[in-house]
Amino acid sequence: MAKESNAVENAILQVDGLSVRYGKVEALHDGKLTVGAGQIVSVIGPNGAGKSTLLNAIMGALPQTGHSKGSVRYLGEEVSVLPIERRVSRGMCLVPEKRELFATMAVEDNLVLGAYRRKRAGERNYLDQLEHVFELFPRLKERRKQAAGTLSGGERQMLAVGRALMGKPQLLMLDEPSLGLAPLIVKEIFHIISALRQTGVATLLIEQNARAALQISDYGYVLETGEFALEGKADVLQHDPQVIETYLGLTKKVA
Ligand SMILES: Nc1ncnc2c1ncn2[C@@H]1O[C@H](COP(=O)(O)OP(=O)(O)O)[C@@H](O)[C@H]1O
Ligand SMILES: [Mg+2]
DSSP: OOOOOOOSSSSEEEEEEEEEEEETTEEEEEEEEETTOOOEEEEEEOTSSHHHHHHHHHOOOOOEEEEEEEEETTTTTTTTTOOOOOOOOTTTTOOOOOOOOOSSSSHHHHHHHHHHHHHHHOTTTTTTTTTHHHHOOHHHHHHSBBBBGOOOOOHHHHHHHHHHTOOOOSSEEOOOTTTTHHHHHHHHHHHHHHHHHHGTTTEEEEEEEEHHHHHOOEEEEEEETEEEEEEEEOOOOOOOOIIIIIHHHHHHHHH
């Protein structure tokens, strides 16, 4: 385990001693990570490593059978005791692996739904992010009246991220945004995630596509069978022989 740690002045998220079990099986053991203000932090690891488990535990969105223990601090507050709704209203947002869009509804209506919580909280300008989302994703603007179910995979992913942004999150957590997308689309999506840094949102990115994730990240963690095996600045990890052999090399072999 690298001695490195993500030393930041303003931590948005601090996870410590986070373990998750499904029944008797432990899927995550003693997880510890930090996301600083304005950072993109990625967690890379193969299928089944516990990446989704980690995100769901941070969000309070584990299935009934999952139990977590440990500390999740968001903006300095212990949120592991809070239900998911309260975490969302504080500005935490998870785009799950299944994008959960409303297929028969128009793109624009899906986006408006992303602001529902702000509307219910009485925010008058709850739609103020719409133009911003359309600027980030001009393709969504072109297709604003089109049913979400008729979008391509890449456009659907854009819509899922756009809908998340409508809630004005301070912490955006993305579960494998590149899954099932063609390389060119992956590039486009990652470019946009990278651009989000300028808007002040902190991003925790979970990926199997280690190369693409590390390229846009400030800091990275490697998760292997429920344990954090390695961590470091993203540009250092990209050149780490162990990471190259196990993750970046593997991509080459598969291709
Ligand atoms: N609801 C569940 N019930 C039991 N085991 C689960 C459940 N969800 C995930 N697991 C197990 O936990 C481990 C980690 O899964 P997951 O977090 O989905 O990994 P990843 O997202 O990295 O592919 C796997 O062994 C998986 O089979
Ligand atoms: Mg997963």
